[in-house]
Amino acid sequence: MAELPRLERWMQAVIVHPGSVAEAVRARSATRHLQVSDARRALLPSRTMAPLERLAIYQGMYPLRMHEALAADYPGLAAFLGHERFSDFVLSYVAVHPSRSYTFAHLGHRVPEFLRKTRRFAPTAFLADLARLERAMTEVFEVDEEQAGPPPSPPRHVATDWASRRFAVSPTLRLLSFRYAVGPALDALKSGKRPATRPRASWTAVHRRRYSVYRVELRREEFLLLGALTKGRPLGAALREAARRNGKPLSPAAVTRAFRTFTAERLIGEG
């Protein structure tokens, strides 16, 4: 069983190499398994192609496959960078974080972190925020329905004892805060427009209802209040926590608006 592992490691080393196939067979990652002269002899030519040209077919398909998989999870990032820069990004990313799973579902897990750390792709902070939003949407899409449970039923109107009331929160809810308005940016990119990339704080709720993912743009006070309700706080305590983090109490109009949004979007329901 000595020959097969060596051939497979060599072939993989060549296929995942970002350069040409000629460069790939000469790279240390390949020659540690098979010397260049042995590599040429390892494969047969066809009637129309030399051995390395045949190997190049596989090598050429590898980045395309990674590109397609990451573009499916990060359509906004792909649209913003454009085909060439996104391809460059994909090659850099999979060189550091290659797929180690039987599914593509895990390939893009570390894209936001990678963008932040490498700083090769500008504007870095904007792209990292955009990727974080797209990642959250993918994760919410994949959540097991049996674990997620049904969305909360609409809250009943209760005239008294509002301060001690607790609300159920959508079981798939993700609350995200950003330095950039990446929600509107994603909408712009989807309709083929160039988004604004100047810093502007934004807050987003992502959740799933009947197998569809919804994204809701929130105001800051809505984000703070929903965050407190998510922790299971009764409404009175949630309002106090939101006020403390907001630096001032939430106005009655803001609270009313927040509840309209939460209930209309089915973010909260009867506890």
Next chain:
Amino acid sequence: MGDRFGLPDLGVGVGLRTVHFGYILSKEPDVDFFEAITENFLDTGGRPRYILDRVAARYPVVLHGVSMSIGGTDPLDLGYLAKVKALAARVKARWVSDHLCFTGVSGRNTHDLLPIPYTEETLRHVAQRVRRVSEVLERPLVLENPSSYLEFRSSTMSEAVFFARLLKDADCGMLLDVNNVYVSSVNHGFDPYAYLDALPADRVVQYHLAGHTDKGTHLLDTHSARMKKDVWALYAHAIARTGPRATLYEWDEEIPAFGAVHREAKKALRYRPPLERARPVETPRRIARG
């Protein structure tokens, strides 16, 4: 002429693809069976799983994997196999298939179906892995011949001979992709009819049909467009040897509307009989729905 495992002829099916989900659920087209790509439904509990459950409640389903890496030299991923087994039980998969290839090594997955050298060493290695997988899945594994673009000088037997021996040594079934046979035959210069004739007919459980693309120097198995006439001729030859077997049409690039894919699949009925289906006894509507 049944297969040696007693697996059913499921008729003529279509690959289950995301773009057709809505159509399939709303129109419930008259399709004999669907084939789902296993890995697309393993780590998701959302809409894809819901769709597959709905499809499986209405149609026979088979699972077709792309990441088992049966020819690989990393240890078999038992966690993955446990998930495949659970999914197969959930959707009552008639069988589970994958490819004769490796997909990666040293913990990586290239997500490609990479060729292996056809040697005695490889044969022993793969046969032992197939037997282990069949034990874990508690059903015979079905393996597909992938299309390939290179050959190893170290191979000591043809792919057809390797496959024929593997099917017997590992006691597994074959998913015979006639388009892949054709693509590889052009790329490597062998006789595709001799390939088919070398296979034990009673091991063939399922057929795959698809289109390919001529790149000038080689053929590429793109699963795009319609299947070529020469490949239909190969299918006719193969099905005459094996008798009717479940036949599935794959279309993965520039996928047209469901009806167009289904029409292409149904061309298989020129070469094989339609599936004999038990007709339900006519009952009053209120009872049938009760």
